Amino acid sequence: MSLCTTIVGLLLFLIVSPLLHSQLYIHAASTSSPITRHRIIFMTSLDSDDDYGDDYRDEDKPTTDIVSAKRITVVHTQPCKYNPCLENQEPCNKLAQQTGCLCPGFSGADVPPLPPRLQTLLPVSHGENRGKIEVKWCAPPSFVSHYRVTMEGNNGDALQFKSALRQGFIGSLEVGTRVCVEAVNGAGNSAFSEVSCQRYDPPNSSEHNLLGWILGGGVVLLLLIVVTSVILWKKKGCGRAKRDSTDGLGNPSYSTEGTL
Template sequence: MTSLCKNQAVLLLFLISSPLLHSHLFTHAASTSPPITRPRILFMTGLGSDDDYSDDYLDDHSSPPEVPSPVRIPVLNREARLCPYNPCLENQEPCANLAVQSGCLCPGLSGADQPPHAPRIQALLPISEGDDRGKVEVQWCAPSSVVSGYRVVVEGTDGDALEFGDALRRGSLTSLEVGTKVCVVAVNNAGHSSPSEFSCNRYDPPESSEHNVFAWVISGGVALLLLVVITSLILWKQNMCQRGKRDSTDGLGNPSYSTEGTL
């Protein structure tokens, strides 16, 4: 009986002291277990700005990671325009210089290591004034190539071709017969251009103003002569009709009149 009471007393004492034991064990477990950390969410509203990082991120790191800056694409605010370069005018400033000065665009050119394209003949005109009167002027336009000079070849001539500088667009030739073929050839260090249908032309001089005036004079004279002849015929016909009427009237007014004589 005494031992049973002792056992009950020990059990009661153990139950009373158990909350302290549980508290000690929980505290020990909490101190020995690793801390639980939760991942932090970073909100970024843009790239390349230091103000876009949250305060928590700056607390945990001494410096933010390097973010590549966005690539900037240049925007053309003005429309591209061609350079004021006319390949048919001579002694012009090179188009490459104009492009550097104003940022304009030049037409594409074949390189100096390639034979040039054929130029284009613009006109073959007779010269009527000045010291070269009686000669023929040939005019051409430059090709889209690097050119060091030009040659003008006349069909049927045994002499050397006439040579002109790269900045020139015209040259004078001796008097040509109608139908003579003339070709313009572009030259550079790589070679020369090949003749084409637009780099060659046959001389066909336009009619001069003197010829036109002479033709008008002849036409006017012929027209005036025809008018005089027609007017003369009309007047002669009218005169013949009036004479016939007058003769018939005189015969009816005189009864003794007869075409066979007097009665």
């Protein structure tokens, strides 16, 4: 009886084991985690500051992420190679657009320009402009379409010069005449100021004044020497006369009673 039971148990085990194996396989397949593809990282810059820990924040996401590098803005701190007192230069605002350099507070065409700086007023002694006055100025940090030079007592007439120029020639002037330089654009004119106006004072007049002062000082010094010499001479003469009179009264051979 036990032998039959054993044989029946073996037969049941052989029949049930393939079904059990298939059920276990199906259950394992349904409970297994999905296949996750590896993430591909595209680097566009070596100096990116992205945290790589964020790339693995969601491991179940099967999509491909692209890590974008941060844009680095290069800030130029060098001033533009621009001298406002030299002629025929590229405007500073154009140099800034071309090279990214810095202009010192450059204002645009919609704002009246700042006053230019008048450098010198010098008479010309040779060349084709002999007898005229040379005017030199420096450009302001503003957009300028042209310059105007005005002279005091010239009934408002002004001479115009191109924006690239930094000097001009005007007619002869009297000493002390006020000369001003204006910067002009579409928004208006620059205001007159101490830096844009000067009084004409040629070097010759200054030299003549210096020579006059030197000659006057020499004459005064000579007069002082003469007066001092006269005073000393008179004082010395008075002292000698007094000494002679004292010597005469002290002579023992002289007496009011007669000769001894």
